[in-house]
Amino acid sequence: MNATRIAPLALYQEVAERLRQRIFAHELPPGTWVDEQALAAQYGISRTPLREALKVLASEGLVTLKPRRGCYVTEISERDLDEIFSVMALLEGQCAASTARRAGDGDLVRLHTIHDELEKAAASNDIDGFFEANQAFHQELQRIANNRWLTQAIVDLRKVIKLSRHHSLFIDGRLQQSLLEHRVILAALDRRDEAGAEAAMREHISSARRALARIASTRDEAAA
Structure with a gap:
């Protein structure tokens, strides 16, 4: 065969x-x-x-x-992105809260290992490396949360976000800001703080949307 x-x-x-x-x-x-x-x-x-x-x-x-x-x-509009990121913030916030509740010591070790990759990528301004580590971090949260319906909804929305022509990490200062947001999320997970992890994740997702909006604003100004 x-x-x-x-x-x-x-x-x-x-x-x-x-x-x-x-x-x-x-x-x-x-x-x-x-x-x-x-x-x-x-x-x-x-x-x-x-x-x-x-x-x-x-x-x-x-x-x-x-x-x-x-x-x-499919063409994705700024309104689409507003609506998608609003839903993403809710879903990923719930995922982070579930992770804070369910994570064992071994899970937290894996999250810290992935976060170390984020730190290294940020230190060398390696956007591609940071993006890959960021994806791995969020996927690990989904694995720990262990809710297949929540994971599928997040995965489907992230597919649509990829239709956007731009990436928020290319905004000056966004990579470092994203790293700081990850530190806050991880600290909340270490404390097993469900509400804190959820709030930190929601802010992380909302911050990414604001960065994309700045890219769109700059693009429109350049075209004017």
Whole structure:
């Protein structure tokens, strides 16, 4: 058996993942029309699994299916970001509170290890490294909280946020500010302070949104 072959039932899932990564990399920028015929030819598949893949991405909010007009990569507006980050603050705040309640000593050791990577990345102004460690930190919180529905909701919203063309860490001073926010979150977790961890996480998420808003404001001023 060829281990590289994609099982027929999983074909649309593999196609969805390939398209998802192209969207996140902005190879397919927001607003782009998805040429089904060209993609099917490129991947060497029929249009049936491609359409199933697009339905999956539509359910995640990454593409928009428009009757009689086709499929487009979703364009995310500033209002969308306001609404998404508001929900994210609630969900991730709840996740942090649950982590403070459930975390064992070993869990806190792992969180401190990840946080050390944040400190190192910030010290060298390594934005990519900081971003990866930040993702790992939030994922570890979700693992400790152990609520699969909460985790899935957070993961789905973070996918949509990736449609934004900008990243808050590129704002001057944002990396250091984010690091300080992580220190506050971790300190609350060390104290097993549920309310403190929740409040700190909500502020962390809201702060990221404010940074993105500053990027948009600067961009609009430059275009004026």
